[in-house]
Amino acid sequence: MSPTIPAVSALPDRFAAWFAGRGWQPHAHQLTLLAADRAGRSALLVAPTGGGKTLAGFLPSLIALAEAPADHLHTLYVSPLKALAVDIHRNLETPITELGLSITAETRTGDTPQSKRQRQRKKPPQILLTTPESLALLLSYADAPSIFRRLERVVIDELHALAETKRGDLLALGLARLQRLAPACRRVGLSATVADEKALAAWISPTASGEDGSVTLVRGRAGAAPEIRILASRAYVPWAGHMALHSIEEVYEAIKGAKTALVFVNTRAQAELIFQALWRINDDNLAIALHHGSLAPEQRRKVEAAMARGNLRAVVATSSLDLGVDWAAVDLVLQIGAPKGAARLVQRIGRANHRLDEPSRAILVPANRFELLECRAALEAVEDGELDGERPKPGGLDVLAQHVLGMACQAPFAPDEFFAEVRRAYPYRNLPRQDFDEVVNFVATGGYALGSYERWRRLAQDEDGHWKIASPVMVRRYRMNVGTIVQQPMMRVQMRNGRRLGEVEEYFIQGLVPGDSFVFAGQLLRFEGIREMAAICSPGGEGVPKIPAYEGGRLPLTTQLARRVRGLLAEPGRWRSFPPPVVEWLEMQRRRSILPDREGLLVETFPRGSKEFLVAYCFEGRNAHQTLGMLLTRRMERAGLKPLGFVATDYVIAVWSLKPARHIPALFDQDMLGDDLEAWMDESSMLKRSFRNVAVIAGLIERRHPGETKTGKQVTFNSDLIYDVLRKHEPHHILLRATRADAAAGLTDVARLAEMLARIKGRITHRHLRRVSPLAVPVLLEIGKESVYGGAIDGLMDEAATALIAEATAEETAPELPL
Template identity: 65%
Template sequence: MDGIPQKIALPTALAAWFARRGWQPRPHQLAVLERTGAGRSVLLTAPTGGGKTLAGFLPSLCDLIGEREMAFPDGKLHTLYLSPLKALAVDVRRNLEEPISDMDVPIRVESRTGDTPQSRRQRQRKNPPHMLLTTPEQLALLLSYRDAGRYFSHLRYVVIDELHALAANKRGDLLALGLARLAAMAPAARQIGLSATVAAPAQMARFLDPAGPVSVIDGGPGPQPQIAVLAASARVPWAGHMTLHAMADVYNAVKAQQTTLVFVNTRAQAEVVFNHLWRLNEDSLPIALHHGSLAPEQRRKVEAAMVRGALRAVVCTSTLDLGIDWGAVDLVIQVGAPKGLSRLVQRIGRANHRLDEPSHALLVPSNRFEVLECQAAAAAVMEGELDGEGPRRGGLDVLAQHILGTACGGPFVAAALYAEVCRAVPYEGLSRDTFDRVVDYVATGGYALRQYERYARLIVDSEGRHHVTGPRVARQYRLNVGTIVQEPMINVRLLRGRNLGQIEEWFIDQLVVGDTFAFAGEILRFEGMRETSATVSRAPGREAKVPSYYGGKFPLSTYLAARVRDLLADQKAQKKLPGPVRDWLSMQRRRSVLPAPEGLLVEGFPRGGKHYLVCYPFEGRLAHQTLGMLLTRRMERAGHRPFGFVASEYALAVWSLNQVEDVDPLFGEDMLGDDLEEWLAESNLMKRTFRNVALIAGLIDRRHPGQEKTGRQMTFSSDLIYDVLRKYEPDHILLRATQADAATGLLDIGRLGQMLGRIQGRIDYRRLERVSPLAVPLMLEIGKEAVHGDSMEDLLSEAAEDLIEEASRLI
């Protein structure tokens, strides 16, 4: 980490603004100013509330205020700010306008998002503000115009906020390609990356500016947070994910504070938790709901109420993880296990959004395994640990989108564009052959599709330059730019009333008129479809289905999984666990054994005429589901006649007709070879993945002028093309991209491969006469998908009593 200066001169107006507030610039803020002044890009890591945003804009403010006499050209863009959230860009603009107004300096600051009126966006292109606050998608749009070179020619700073939230996904691929393009248009511009949770600063610094040099500035850890794990009511459920047993405790915690953020991991969980808190709300506390499916105006209303201090609590998902500056939050409650350390640190940082005060957090586990995870996570955070993925290998579908966007901005020469693309960290290892194949796809659709005119998007002139075939191509690109692919959504609208938000199309498809469901913090009755909207009426007091959204589920991080395995091997650390959980682990030691950190515990036992295999990899649900599919195929070939499997974040259970005598061959590393290829060839998973790849790569367009395709239309189109390519061009570049996406995303193949390598020769197979205590939570997962509503926890509790009675009977 680079050294931090103690003092540096500020322009008079800026120094006076600090003085009027009784503030002093913090050392890490001055360090950003010094390093950028020396011509270096900067990565600043500092805790939430540590003044990162002001640090990021300090060089720009000093430039623009200091150059008043020199007059930086009006109508030229000086600073570009990029954020993962539209709301964050708007919030930062508001926070910047206050000091600019107080200093009475002629600096124009504007935000640009998908919600910005078209007339303002057109004006911003013709007459840019000094500072433009926007998103990676809007940057891609701006780069696709023919005047992009002129637009960015005076650019001096690119400030990237919450960098960790972008770098490890496809939005990060798009951002990295955009930064490489900007480097060609404005080579003197410096990058300033900001983040509170970077596990590998050196990697992230290279992502910012691979040509370097990049100064890494550490703003210090801040005060140690105060974290408690709630063991509610003296009982801890065996299974379940809604944490209903603890709602009274959560409500009491909300009552005891002035302002609380209640974080959950899924939108479905947000609806359930909000409804239960509302039922308990005898004091009529102002409690709100915030998640990504609610109507934008409803989310903005909640955010504005938070800024005013008008709410006692907000139940929210990851939509409020990042950035928005609410200094008055007293407590963060995490309902359900956090699944990752960096996410937990980010959420905890929302409480006491001030540098010198500790954040207060309460973790509320849903079940016994989650108690272990919460305890491990709290200990790791107190030790200052972080996790998270670094920059990834870039997606070929994102590259295809970028190549088309580049062509929309003017003709390109393939060799020059290839060199530019390779300056983006996710693509620095890209071969020229692969690049040329992607260019060919963008130009023609590929060998199997080149006879269709709609896929002819690029032509090559006599000088070897690639051009778009016409203005229609550019229009379609700009309508569909971006890498966020959501499940097809349906608007939910009150009868003769307002729009409440959106729900996945597949969920609405399964409803009949009269069905009730929970959404937007209310119980709604489905009244039918009207054009493209689901019409509903309010149905208070009714029992309801809960939308089981596809989005919003987090995998258990590799680092946190290892911490949980370590906790199971550490009897001293287990003394801090709640009594029921300690008793559960003690019972497991008597009946079987606890999993070792580096090996794999596999238990086999008969029950109900079937033979069960339960293993405990602690590698997350995605990896376990893939393992379950491959394991059952192997068991079928070996004659064990498997019936099915169930996977959780922590374990996997498979049941079969015949008993397994030797488990080692079942867990061989070779299962990721032919077994995996055969399964993928037979499953619909690849078609689902291909649809997302095809949307990003522009093979199918969701949006057309004045209309938008339904989910069924997109699925039909993508499935048809997938079958054609599989038959006639099996090496098509988008099929290759689909395989890579499935392996790293939906299947978690890399993580599963690491686990299989780690356990070779270390499998501990225990043959038992009956279910073990550790297996009870997983056994309760079997068949519970069909059960909805509040009765779930009662049913699980009743089943748990039977199972644990069986597990506790000693020989």
């Protein structure tokens, strides 16, 4: 990062007049970014929503093109969402038109017609708005050097949302190639929520360093503090449940009191349920819409257009609308369910009221008592300005494999030069040469175990040692499968008249029989059967409808927020703002047992029925808890405790067995992450699921062939076969290594679990109780609920809770049993 920020540049008269005509004054960060561009530096702009961040990103391009019109691609804008690229393009047309500029700006995404995409390659616009996947495709064409050789600027919006993902890895590799094609190109990263500015500045750096003065850090001034409140009934807060349907009438009243509201939820299943619940009580006929990633693109675009026109009172949405899509009419954000992270909450709150001088309004709606604690922790984190984020991870080897193939489609490459280029991408800055060579060898031959199969020989070497594409068929296969977004096997949902509603996961449809009803796209549907890989439906239906539950839909609880929740529990003086039922719950826990502290681990054991229960209050997120549950039950099995099962939430894990656990510290010893972890990962189906995604991204398994599309079953079957072959014959294959890295960072969250086990060593408190404690009730209510669909979950929990709560809240004089 540069040690000094360049002097502020003044706006040219033409642009100053345009600002004045709109009653605006340019923000200091807009002028500073202009100065950085004129000094030839890349820049990272960190500014709150409503501060003109996007205009700041484009202003240097508009001014440069106004002063010196170009007949080539001047500026490339990269967005994490197609909808955002379209929205920004619409907003960009305003200054272009009002200033009378002869500037062409166009979008290029997966939705762009083929004829337009071909024309853009021959005659590119001066400003092109695109996505990481479309950029990767453009770079794979033989004419990429002529398209990009005079590129001057790349603007990356919502950089924080890309940098920590495999899409970010693909983009970073694409930026490294762009820098080679256009060495003088500057980069600009735009972000509203940044936890680690130094790391993000290094990510944006053309040298993958940021320490050489090539990147200017520009901070926008903070806007008005948001107004956030928690919607929690003073009389009733559920002990468990995830849908928050108990608050739906209050949510509806909040929508009625707003001009336009965005109702954010954490999963697509919850989006469907909340939307249905709102419509059932929508006596005022408010215009309420639904938006999530599984709906048909045309339906999503209709909702976005209606919002832009100001025709809707509310939209129920998932993370599909988290980023950047700015609608001035939105004056209220409701977050249904706990936000799982302070940065995510700030991002969502930023969708309301795009003015720096006026506060954004937000309401948090917890679904249960633990979520109320999390909402309070998130609110305090926002007030303290603490944002959470993931540590930078090494770039994925599967993504590198895809990039290697794409660049070979463009032109033959020399390994030494290409390796140096790849190392200028921040996620791959420390990539060992051996790993690079193994990836290239895999792309060329499939590796030792697969090398005898012609279909995986995708590269060939020429007499100069350059790698080139093996055949034109490989080029077509690459272009049909580019990208790092790997969905679970999906199936179209289609009405009998042919109208397409969207897609749901294949396994959900396989569980239906004709006549079953389910809720999708905000409608009650009757399943008629499957025809040509589509689920055919008709309106209506009878019986309790099922709700599609999407794998991987739950957001992880961040480490920083988990730490704050533990702090809340440990300080009773901070409970004053909680509803009385929650305060009573926590006070009762203090009397019956104890409360978890900040750094240690509370473990409770108690008998119930014919089983013995162990409940551990870890607060490390569902993924880490799932791994811990697997390892604990293995260890308990060896100890002869006869474990029967476990259940994990973001906050707590419960294990039940036939015999009571005694030596608790030994069960939680750090050595469980050694042989036990290795054995479990090798045996579990989890690695097979991870391998499927890695194999698809790396191009080993294609989702689409020229002329055909594979079903989810075919992809899974093929990947399982290859996984077994590689494990047996080439256990150190580059894709198996990538699979383990993915599983450790995501599904198992091994690093977080390891940190917890190290933190609690010598700090484990064990309470052996006569019966279930108040704090353990929520996790016990989770047992067996996975087989229940949708809103029925919360109702079933209410029924199950009555006896359990009575048991937990009954007073007794001797809280502990002798060990």
